[in-house]
Amino acid sequence: MSGHPAKELLIDVVARLLEGVRSVAVGVLSPIAGSAAMLAQSRAAGAMQVQIIGSTLATYRTDGGVDLFDAAGQGRIDAFFLSGGQIDGRGNINLLGVGDYPGTTARWSGSFGSAYLYYLVPRVILVREEHTKRTLVDKVDFISAAGTSPPNVHRTGGPHALVTGRCLFMFDKARGRFRLESVHPGESVASVRENTGFDFDCPDTVPETPPPSAATLKAIRRDIAPKIADPYPKFAAEVLGYTVPEAAQ
């Protein structure tokens, strides 16, 4: 079984960002995050709980819609994933649209749970594969959820990292800015800078993102693919080369 190297790399990168986390929840439309959470869980030897919205597998099943938000409010969820049609250098995300409100140039689905979970889940990992000046902007047109808050605002959560098709950024909460952590194979600091619409911190030397090991690729294709196919059959088939057996459909 063959896979899709670029996506498998992202799954591996996200899985490493989940090390040490006890409780992970995965929202809708997040097949890479879901696969990464499953991978991280398999490495954690039973010390990580994973809930995947949309999964019907008993292991990953959520306790209904409202429970996730209540649990996050109490601090029971350590990690979650968000994305954005636009993400800016202050960690603000926009899931709503472009142009004057309510989105006269482009209108997307809506803000979903972002305006709440971004504030309350300590380790929110942003995953946005398209890394261009169109998606990574200086300032979002609409703030669905803010990257940082004034000190008097109750906030236990926020951005931890931004994983794109070109690189990994870590978010520096104190500075309210992203720092380039590693560039994926084939990319450079220059190519990242050229395609990023916001200013970011950059150390003198930036390592290359290590590719997934043979064991990791095997785990993704053999163990993860059949499980992520439950909520995401299209992703499992097209990206991980796994087709759900006819009888199981």
Place this chain on the structure above:
Amino acid sequence: MAEILPDVESLAAAIPDGAMLAVFKDNGVAMEATRALIRRGARDLHLVTVPTSAFQAELLIAAGCVATIETSGVTMWELGQAPAFVRAVKSGAVRIRDATCPAIYAQLQAGEKGIPFMPLRGLIGSDLLKVRPDFKVIENPFGPDGASDPIVALPAIRPDVALFHVAKADRRGNVWIDRQAELRSLAHAAHASYVTAEEIVDHDLTGHEATAGATIPASYIAGVAHAPNGAWPMAMPGRYASDTDYLARYCQAARSAEGLARWLAGEGLACHAAAE
């Protein structure tokens, strides 16, 4: 007490034009009742999605039934954007009240308790507060002395009508909601709940331990209609999966206003049996 209605058309006739109509997300979607609402020419609905919607909101908007939508998101999921929703919001044909998922749940919880508002964490710094002046920032009255602790107060939602689909109802109008616990808040908050059911059973669902815990008593239900395959083309967990081919055909047709009009005049409003 709940009325057992003769058919889905009678249920749609009981939901008036202009009503604030609350519908539930992707499991337990009353699609046959939605098509009946469109067939009867429903107009000016204030649609509240709990907390998001896919094909149900899309279809009601496509057919011109909706004046206002209050939602955390409308999407066709893996199939991409909801085309009629996007067009209607961009053009202003439908007024949008953007929300966030836990806010809608919290607003319904205030509604079911009969209290005016519910506080919720998060939201401060989001532009949602700019476009939703009814979401207000207040000070935590129980905060530590002298220290500021702003928190958002959300107004209660009490829909005129809630509409959802379940696997089983009984002849008294008790409805079994399986794992969809949020439907209980929705039914409690709404002034009238109309429910379609895959099957209507003869025994009392509140009389059996196995079903009683997940049953909304008939006292909260205004009317029930039998609607086999009533969620199609959306999924009914444990019974049938979503009809992805059909939904993909819809998305293709609805790319243009003309294609959408042709689709609505053709297979769009046919019931499940006729479309098979």
